[in-house]
Amino acid sequence: MIREVIIVMRKERQNRFLVMLLCFAMVMTTMLAGCAKEEDPEEPAPAPSNSLTGATAEEGYDEAAGERRVAAFVVENAPDARPQWGMDDPEYSPDIVLQGEVEGGITRMLWFYADYEKLPEVIGPTRSARPPFIKFSEFFDSIFIHWGMSHSKGDYIGANKIFEWHGVDHINQMTLDDQEGMYGRDETRAVNVEHRGIIYTDKVPATIKNEGIRTVPNEYTKLNFNVIAEPASEEAATQIGVKYSSKAFEDSYWTYNEEDGMYHTSDFENDFARDNLIVLFDETEYITKEDYQGGGGGSVTYCDYKFTGGEGKLFSKGTVKDIKWQKTEDGKLELIDPSTDAETAQAANDENLAAAKETVKADENAEWPAYNKYTIISPEPEEGQELTDEEILANSYVLQNLNKGKSWIGWISSNNGGSVTYH
Numbered sequence: 001m002i003r004e005v006i007i008v009m010r011k012e013r014q015n016r017f018l019v020m021l022l023c024f025a026m027v028m029t030t031m032l033a034g035c036a037k038e039e040d041p042e043e044p045a046p047a048p049s050n051s052l053t054g055a056t057a058e059e060g061y062d063e064a065a066g067e068r069r070v071a072a073f074v075v076e077n078a079p080d081a082r083p084q085w086g087m088d089d090p091e092y093s094p095d096i097v098l099q100g101e102v103e104g105g106i107t108r109m110l111w112f113y114a115d116y117e118k119l120p121e122v123i124g125p126t127r128s129a130r131p132p133f134i135k136f137s138e139f140f141d142s143i144f145i146h147w148g149m150s151h152s153k154g155d156y157i158g159a160n161k162i163f164e165w166h167g168v169d170h171i172n173q174m175t176l177d178d179q180e181g182m183y184g185r186d187e188t189r190a191v192n193v194e195h196r197g198i199i200y201t202d203k204v205p206a207t208i209k210n211e212g213i214r215t216v217p218n219e220y221t222k223l224n225f226n227v228i229a230e231p232a233s234e235e236a237a238t239q240i241g242v243k244y245s246s247k248a249f250e251d252s253y254w255t256y257n258e259e260d261g262m263y264h265t266s267d268f269e270n271d272f273a274r275d276n277l278i279v280l281f282d283e284t285e286y287i288t289k290e291d292y293q294g295g296g297g298g299s300v301t302y303c304d305y306k307f308t309g310g311e312g313k314l315f316s317k318g319t320v321k322d323i324k325w326q327k328t329e330d331g332k333l334e335l336i337d338p339s340t341d342a343e344t345a346q347a348a349n350d351e352n353l354a355a356a357k358e359t360v361k362a363d364e365n366a367e368w369p370a371y372n373k374y375t376i377i378s379p380e381p382e383e384g385q386e387l388t389d390e391e392i393l394a395n396s397y398v399l400q401n402l403n404k405g406k407s408w409i410g411w412i413s414s415n416n417g418g419s420v421t422y423h
Helices: 002-039 063-067 131-140 159-166 201-210 342-362 389-394
Strands: 071-075 096-101 107-113 143-146 170-172 183-185 197-200 239-243 251-257 262-265 272-274 276-282 284-290 299-305 310-316 319-327 333-337 374-376 396-399 407-413 419-422
Touching (some): 096 299, 107 131, 131 159, 407 419
Parallel strands (some): 071 143
Antiparallel strands (some): 096 107, 183 197, 276 310, 333 396, 374 396
8 A cells, every 4th residue: 555655656746847847848948939039029110101291000191092192283372262272171281282483473382192082172272283383293203283284485385395295194174074073163252263263182083093194103202200209400490481582472471389389370361280391492583475365465474493402491390400402313302401410421321331232232133222311322333333431421411301290391592582581
């Protein structure tokens, strides 16, 4: 009996030992797996975001819009056109508003949307196209939507030729068989008919399809955004005035609101707010077209922008910063921060150059890439060519990051009296 008890006890001890050994093995396996995971983490892919505002899906961006082209709408800014329909829509105000001079000292606007399936119910008053606005829309590979256009005559090259020469996809009410009923006239305002042209935006996607317009975007300007909002600089700027030129009849005025962190204006007879204000100085030329009314006499003087690039200002979070801008060789808009010190730029480009070389080495068809907020804009080295640090630094800039949100761009003359004041 005693012998049997001893045998049973030995078996129980053996079983307990085996259980302990198994538990120890499981714990060690888990620890090792955890260590391996810590040593070799997988970096999450960057979340798709609105290329014009930086908004992610969590912030209301439809990721499917990344497969659709940007849409640009011409919107009038004459006093009788205000307040513009859809401009201050609580959900779908424009992602970017470009405002620039057109003719006779007046300004006009181009509203950009990254998602043409998420628009205010009505947009307008929509008006005719002008060459500089068409060219600016090309920065974003936009589908250009308008009501009429300027035509060439004498020394003036009109929008009709720019559409033709540049191959810009556009929708024009004047030539459209509007089977969807996208265009209409508002009947509620007691103003002339030219100030009442509107777009019913729920008809936009079907009209684009009916017109056979390409919907998948080509490469286009994608703005850079801060992950966390930050002031543009330490220089305060809460009251801003923008003069487009010495010939312009109107200026733009903005006031910073500390409570919502946005700039506001009542210029459009509404409370219009933006996260970022961007002012771009450009050379302008005034070109007069005689016999404007086609046999009825008269003349009109158009303002033409030259896309020379140059100086600019960025206003954000109640502060201001000097920037530069340029049109790149591949037709994109580039906002540049010229203030970064050489040491920072050199260190960043050393890292980026090494990564670029590895990319090209791994794939002979790879393009010379850009990384982070730094870009190498010097020509791609030819086979066997090595760029010196000085060459990299001399041809590299820090791209300006914007705070996430919606922007207004004031396009003003650098040679005909345009100016910016702030305090």
